[in-house]
Structures are given as C-alpha cells and as structure tokens.
Amino acid sequence: MLWVVRSHAPAWLPAFLFAAVLFLSGCSLLPKTDAAESDATPSAVASEGRAAGAAFTVDVRAPDSVREHLERHLEIQRFRELDDLGAVEISRLMVAAEANARELLNILGYFTPTLTLELVDTPGGKAPREVRITVDPGPITHVSNVQVDFSGPIAEDPASESQRDGIRTGWTLRAGQPFSQQAWDNAKTTALRSLTARRYPTGSILTSLAEIDADRSEAKLSATYGSGPAYRFGPLVVNGSQRYPADNVRRLARVPTGSDYDQQQLLDAQQRLASSGYFDSVFLTLDTSGADPLAAPVIAQVREAPLQRVVLGVGFTTDSGARLSIDHSHNDMPLLGWRAVSKLTLDRDTQSLGTDWSAIPDDSGWRTFTSALLKSEVSGSYTVDSGRLRGGRNKADGHIDRSYFLQYDYARNVGFNPPPSASALTLNWGWIGRYFDNAAAPTRGQGLGLELAAGYTLTGEQLPFTRTVVRWVGFVPAGTVSNADRTQSRNARIQLRAEAGAVSAADRAQIPSTLNFLTGGDTTVRGYGYRTIGAVKPDGQVIAGRYLGVASVEWQRPFVYDGQLTAWESAVFVDVGAVADRPGDMEPKVGVGFGGRWASPIGPVQIDLAYGVQVHKFRLHVRLGFTF
Known part of the structure; x- marks a missing residue:
C-alpha cells in the first residue's frame, strides 16, 4: 500500500521537523549539564523531592470523532510514569507528539489539522505538569475517484467478467465517502476475499495507491489485483483417517471434483464432514503447490471421533423446565456399518427414548435411514403415550x-x-x-x-x-x-x-x-x-x-x-x-x-x-x- 499526500507546504519543512525531532530525542539521552539544570523551572526542581509518581498527564481537547483515538494511541502516553522527567525533557517529547498526532489524524482521514501543544504546571494535580493538546482536525478527506484493475487470467477470461464486475460493484469505499486508513484497508481486503473465493485462490494485491490532495481534502484510490491461474477441484486426499475407508470420506464430503474452485463449496464439504459425527476435527484445503491447477488436490486433514461415545446433558427451557438427556452414538455398527445415535430425554412434560440409524451417503448424496421413537408427553389436556417407526x-x-x-x-x-x-x-x-x-x-x-x-x-x-x-x-x-x-x-x-x-x-x-x-x-x-x-x-x-x-x-x-x-x-x-x-x-x-x-x-x-x-x-x- 502506498500513500501519496499532496500539499502546498514547502517540501523541506517535513524533513526539517523530522531531523529536529531525532536530534532532540538523541540529546535527551546525554548526561545533563549544569546549564541544563539551571534552565529547569522551580517547579521541576521541587519535583525532584517528590515521591515517585507520574511526571505529567495528557489532556486531549478535540472533537469526539478523534479524541478517543488520540488518547489511546499517542506515544507520549508511554512516558507519563517516568517520574524523573523535567520540563525540558517533556518539551522535547511534545515536539515528537505533534508529529505523532498528525500521523494519527491522517489515519482517520484528517490531513490539514491545527494543533496546539502546551505544557502547564499543575502543582495540585495528579502530576506536577500537564501536556495539553488542542486539536482542530479540519475537514475530513473524501474519496473522489476509485480505480480497480486486474492482471492475469481474470483480466482476459470472458467467463470471469461477472467476477470482475462483482468485485468492482462490491468495493466498500466508494466515491463520496469519508476516507480513513481502516476503511481503505477493509476495502482492499474485502475485494481480495472476493477474488480468492472463486476460481483464483492464489490471487493477491499487486499495487495499491491512495493519492491524497490535502488542500482539496480529496483522495484518489487505485488498486491492481493479480489473479494467478484459475483452479479446479481435483481428487480428495484424506490424511488422518484410520477406521473409515477414504471412499466413505469422499461420499460424506461430496467435493465437486472437476468443477471450478469455489471457497463456499469447500467450506460446505468441510461442514458436511464435521457434522457427520465421524470426526472430532476436520480441515479442508486446496493444494495449490501442484503443477496442474485444473486438477488441484483437496487435502482433508481429519481426526476420527471415538467409535462409541456417551454424552450426558442437562438444560432448562421455559416450556418444559429442567431437562436431562443421555446420548449414545456408535459410528460403525456391526454387520451394517451404519451410524446409530440413541437418546433418552427427561423433562417436566416429556419423556422420550429414540434411536436413529443412517448409512453412508451414496455417490448421489442420498442415504438410507431408519428410526424408532417412544414418547410420553403432555399435549393439551392429556398425556399422550406414543410410538413411531x-x-x-x-x-x-x-x-x-x-x-x-x-x-x-x-x-x-x-x-x-x-x-x-x-x-x-x-x-x-x-x-x-x-x-x-x-x-x-x-x-x-x-x-x-x-x-x-x-x-x-x-x-x-x-x-x-x-x-x-x-x-x-x-x-x-x-x-x-x-x-x-x-x-x-x-x-x-x-x-x-x-x-x-x-x-x-x-x-x-x-x-x-x-x-x-x-x-x-x-x-x-x-x-x-x-x-x-x-x-x-x-x-x-x-x-x-x-x-x-x-x-x-x-x-x-x-x-x-x-x-x-x-x-x-x-x-x-x-x-x-x-x-x-x-x-x-x-x-x-x-x-x-x-x-x-x-x-x-x-x-x-x-x-x-x-x-x-x-x-x-x-x-x-x-x-x-x-x-x-
């Protein structure tokens, strides 16, 4: 990311101020001379006899839109507790604080602020001195123009036209909106997510430029995205599965092999595996290190759940009061190879015992299931004892x-x-x-x-x-x-x-x-x-x-x-x-x-x-x- 700030101020002035800050900060590290000690104010000399405490406080007087940001991030705040600082050292810190405050205001979109820094003696306050920073942020900078370009296959592929248009349409920092560093970063990141979510998982930001005209309070934004090659889903490679065949994992995940890469489809496949009950943890990634992006393997890193599990649960609902439940699952039933989940539930109005058996889905995603349920519940004015197959x-x-x-x-x-x-x-x-x-x-x-x-x-x-x-x-x-x-x-x-x-x-x-x-x-x-x-x-x-x-x-x-x-x-x-x-x-x-x-x-x-x-x-x- 690159900022270019344009202003009519002389070009040598920022460089002079920066060099002065470095020089003065360096001087503060040298041993104090007698002359420096003689320049100290009477209150500074008196403070040497005080107990250890804060050397100064910081009072930021600014509109609400910027005050909290300055109070939280001004670097001068870090030096308040150094109790051996005198007026001369604090004055030197104030020079750097002005440049720091301007930088913080730039981040919020204010490039022509007026700042006044004062050092005020406060003998009866929390500290002997107060650094008072008065801020008039000036007008906030607004975006005047946005240019989003692309490089690589996405720029030339007619099939990617809708994706290009979607990224440009979804750009979050539009012309006319206030400029800030956070909004600028968010806009670039959001666009990059849209690029890498479909077909181009290795996409990146090639260049980005925020050209600021401080005198006109305008910002011209431009960003160029490189797509990298288009990817398609290849075969599913399973790591970590010991009990279940890889083909079962494939049928549970149902990754659309051969279709264009789509991050949402990958997340959906990961969710299907995670919610299947067969695994305690699942993480799916597209392997982009191979030579053929049109058949990129999908890596499934899994950790299997225990073959059998019993879970005790307690809860409360305003409908039925306190509830107790016992769940038992078996992930590989003898002979059938199905998954069975049985549950006993007891609360004020309902008592039920049920079991659900389900097979691994076939290649089309359909699975066979069977279930049984016995229940006794309060329904209207009666208690109903029921059974279901x-x-x-x-x-x-x-x-x-x-x-x-x-x-x-x-x-x-x-x-x-x-x-x-x-x-x-x-x-x-x-x-x-x-x-x-x-x-x-x-x-x-x-x-x-x-x-x-x-x-x-x-x-x-x-x-x-x-x-x-x-x-x-x-x-x-x-x-x-x-x-x-x-x-x-x-x-x-x-x-x-x-x-x-x-x-x-x-x-x-x-x-x-x-x-x-x-x-x-x-x-x-x-x-x-x-x-x-x-x-x-x-x-x-x-x-x-x-x-x-x-x-x-x-x-x-x-x-x-x-x-x-x-x-x-x-x-x-x-x-x-x-x-x-x-x-x-x-x-x-x-x-x-x-x-x-x-x-x-x-x-x-x-x-x-x-x-x-x-x-x-x-x-x-x-x-x-x-x-x-």
Whole structure:
C-alpha cells in the first residue's frame, strides 16, 4: 500500500521537523549539564523531592470523532510514569507528539489539522505538569475517484467478467465517502476475499495507491489485483483417517471434483464432514503447490471421533423446565456399518427414548435411514403415550434437504374422557430450503419447509387421509443502525413467520394425535404454554386438532449503548395462532410482547416477555439458537 499526500507546504519543512525531532530525542539521552539544570523551572526542581509518581498527564481537547483515538494511541502516553522527567525533557517529547498526532489524524482521514501543544504546571494535580493538546482536525478527506484493475487470467477470461464486475460493484469505499486508513484497508481486503473465493485462490494485491490532495481534502484510490491461474477441484486426499475407508470420506464430503474452485463449496464439504459425527476435527484445503491447477488436490486433514461415545446433558427451557438427556452414538455398527445415535430425554412434560440409524451417503448424496421413537408427553389436556417407526431416504444438498419415508404411528391419550387410541401408516415426502445469510443467526433471507403425507388409519375403520404442513420464515430489512461516529452499522429487520397445517380425513377416521396439531410456546405463539393451544372439546378439554394456523411479526433492532453498537438487539412482536378440527371453528390466540437478542459466543440467545391476550397472563420465554 502506498500513500501519496499532496500539499502546498514547502517540501523541506517535513524533513526539517523530522531531523529536529531525532536530534532532540538523541540529546535527551546525554548526561545533563549544569546549564541544563539551571534552565529547569522551580517547579521541576521541587519535583525532584517528590515521591515517585507520574511526571505529567495528557489532556486531549478535540472533537469526539478523534479524541478517543488520540488518547489511546499517542506515544507520549508511554512516558507519563517516568517520574524523573523535567520540563525540558517533556518539551522535547511534545515536539515528537505533534508529529505523532498528525500521523494519527491522517489515519482517520484528517490531513490539514491545527494543533496546539502546551505544557502547564499543575502543582495540585495528579502530576506536577500537564501536556495539553488542542486539536482542530479540519475537514475530513473524501474519496473522489476509485480505480480497480486486474492482471492475469481474470483480466482476459470472458467467463470471469461477472467476477470482475462483482468485485468492482462490491468495493466498500466508494466515491463520496469519508476516507480513513481502516476503511481503505477493509476495502482492499474485502475485494481480495472476493477474488480468492472463486476460481483464483492464489490471487493477491499487486499495487495499491491512495493519492491524497490535502488542500482539496480529496483522495484518489487505485488498486491492481493479480489473479494467478484459475483452479479446479481435483481428487480428495484424506490424511488422518484410520477406521473409515477414504471412499466413505469422499461420499460424506461430496467435493465437486472437476468443477471450478469455489471457497463456499469447500467450506460446505468441510461442514458436511464435521457434522457427520465421524470426526472430532476436520480441515479442508486446496493444494495449490501442484503443477496442474485444473486438477488441484483437496487435502482433508481429519481426526476420527471415538467409535462409541456417551454424552450426558442437562438444560432448562421455559416450556418444559429442567431437562436431562443421555446420548449414545456408535459410528460403525456391526454387520451394517451404519451410524446409530440413541437418546433418552427427561423433562417436566416429556419423556422420550429414540434411536436413529443412517448409512453412508451414496455417490448421489442420498442415504438410507431408519428410526424408532417412544414418547410420553403432555399435549393439551392429556398425556399422550406414543410410538413411531420410520424408514426411508434423505439427502442434504447445500441449502436444501429432501426426504421420503414410510412411517408407522401409534398414540394413546391418557386422562379424563380421552380421545380413542389410534394408529396409522403413511407415506411421507419432505422438502426444506434454507436461503439465509447465516444459518446459525440469520439477518437476511428466508426459509421454506413442506411436508406431504398420505396414508390409512389402522385402528377402527381403515380410512384414507392426507397431511400437509407448510412453514415459512423471512427477514425484511428495516433500516440501518450505526454507532455514534458512523464507522460501524448493522441492519434492523422485520422477521415474519407463518405456518399452516391440515389433516384431511373423514370425521370418523381415528387419526393418531401425534399427527394432528397443537401450538403455543417459545417458537410458535409466545404468551402461552408449550402445546397448550388446540381444539377445544365441548367439556373444555384441549386436544390436538386437524387444522393449524400460526403467524408472527417481529421487529428486531440493534441496540446502541454509549454511542457504540453492542451484541444486543431489542425486539417487539405479535404472535397469532389457532387450532381446530374444522377451519370455521378456529379462534385465534394472540400474544404480544418485547424482548432482547444476544449474540453470545455459543449462539444467539432469545429472551422474551410475552402477554397472552386470551389467558390474561405474562410468560417469560428463553431460547438458545436458531433452527428451521
């Protein structure tokens, strides 16, 4: 990076000042002469008899936009605690401090500041003297022109035109914006990331120049990027795997061999391996040291997880209170070679025992799975004891999950005058698309989920039925929130949620209650208990119903404290939900409230206080993480 600063000041003046500072600093290292001692002020002589302490304090008098930066980075601050400094030595430090302050102001984009430095005696203060620095930063420099050029294959390849245009369009320090060293560095780094993220992983910055016209407060920026050769994914090379064949790792990772290098695809492959459960650590890199960039090997450095693992967990939710869980995983089942994960969960309202078995994906990414679940849970006014068997195929491909499976359900309601027990067999198809900017803590994008099932009841009269569920969540930008000096900003947003479900069957069909619907709780209608909103029987009992509707509007806004953006956000929301056995009987239940969102180190934390309008009660809801 090169700065060129243009000013009408004589060219010899900066050199003279710099030489003077070096000379005076060097003189301060020589032994003091009697003449130097005689020049010391009476207060300096008196200070020799004081106890060890600060020699001086520094008072920076400047606008808020620059004061904190100067106070934190001025080098003269390092000498305050040297208690043997006299007025002469401090004056010499002040000469260097002026040049240092100008350099710090240049970093912020102020190239024509006016500075006044004074040494003031403060006999009754924290130190005998005070260095007072008064700053008028002058006008901030603005960018007048930006030129981004390319060298190498990217400059000539027509297939890279969109990438070139994207880098130029995404340049973050545009004409008309204030110039600062941080913004300049960020703009160059962001552009380099865009270059190396696709096709050109060895790209670099060849030249960069910030040409500053101090008298006009203008900056002309130029940068040239060298692309290096275009790369394509070659074969996957696995290091560290002992128990599992390399072909299994390849099928889990699904690196798109032969396609153009894409950093996101490499990260997705790494995430697939890391989340498979077979490895404790995974790191994927493209080997750019080979002779053929069109078949660059992908190196997978892995550390295998234990063959079997038991994990004990404790937790708490506002829906179900304290929770205890025991997880057991087996990564290589005898004979099958599948992975099995079994889990026992116990909390106030739910006790469940389940196991999931899954095979290694085939070359197309589809895997065979089977699962079994026994559960006892409070649903509406009843306790439901249920069982479920499921077997089929699924595929997770980028942001889309697909599945199809055969499922058997059995449910028995326990309580006063319960609905009859029921069982059913269904053929199911599921599709989930996640189009978020961040899957763990999204602020933009949307997600859509579809579930379709068709089957027959097995208890009582055997009758056909269908089940349909649609879920959607979306984030709509709602302005930008910045810190006091507008150097940082985050988007406010409106989060919209909607869910609809329907079970279509004859009235006399005995549908298992686990296939019907209940709502209410942390993730649905806040202000109501978990799964307490359902169809109401004539005697007032609440049961799972055949039709479901849920909608939510939530305004999320970054929280600013003391002029700075924090890790917190505020939220206000309205939730509406209804369940009934007939669409015409649906009576919406409304919850309103406010809350906070904290971007914690382990994931987003959601804390809400909601008021259930129909039940006339407040309820606290706490949730960790985001799932869709």
